[in-house]
Amino acid sequence: MIKAEQKPIEEILDMISPFKKILVAGCGGCVTVCLSGGEKEVKVLSDTLRTYRERAENPIEILEYVNTRQCEPEFLDPMRDLVEGVEAILSTACGVGVQTLAERFPDKIVLPALNTKFMGTTVEHGVWAERCAGCGNCILHITGGICPIARCSKSLMNGPCGGSSDGKCEVNPDIPCAWQLIYDRLKAIGKLEQIYEPLPPKSWRTAWYGGPRKMVREDLKI
């Protein structure tokens, strides 16, 4: 899922400084799971902002609303009445949610309360790590379920670089060498021979390097 974290409170305060009435819009999807933009976080952020502005003798009225998913345009319609009554929307969704809001409410100022980080998994409570780079051409079946694009600092396709030492990446000893992980995993599942099959040069046209991507399913269109 998408992982995001709240921007520094100073930055958010600065963004909302011109406004007297805003809507803090949370999302019940990914950012609820990574505890950065769901119902609870919306309450905490709203109360924090109210407290600051009251103490600064510049009170602000803050409405709160949490969508099931902010990245689905039709889910945004129930909040239309609330949106109409505010000067700006402060979204605690990922960048996709913020932009979906901006598209659905084109006359409204939409502000991001989070920094969207990556697509990743939960390693342990409170720890998330990147797992997918969304390159558009998955090779996980060859690499034992470990992605060299997302998890190798150099996105190498055919084995580790000279910077791999004791299973760690030269970029940061906290980063495991993806190719060490791939080797260990293929060995564990009895598929080590796969590592000797060279992977062809990767086409990055399916990744972001081909420009903003779009997906169309004619069978689903109405």
Next chain:
Amino acid sequence: MASPRIVAFLCEESGVPALNFIKEKGLSLPEGIKFISVPCGGRVDVEFIVRAVRNGADGVFVFGCFTDNCRYKRGNERAMKRIERVKGILSSMGIEDVQVDFIPVATASYMRMYREVWNRFNALSKNTGGSKK
């Protein structure tokens, strides 16, 4: 001068029995402290503390168990980390006159709780010149 407004969350395993002891011993505590019983210090969420500050609390304290003494293993550690997060939030907003802390206690150390409540109350009375509202 009005008294400072204090919200004290009490763990049912340590803070609550310590408070009961204080009462049984006939010791008096400052007026106006809002005591809230919770099953464990770890139940106290950032949301509760921020809400208390928002509603005008000058001090928010969690009276929970000592390290390695939590019935739920790590609830006290979680409470301490949440307190640190709230301190970070308050600090980033330039709010320095609100005290937020985790205070470890046990049933047997009720006198520690008694002293801490009075010390915090007196410190807040001095710092804030009484309640803001």
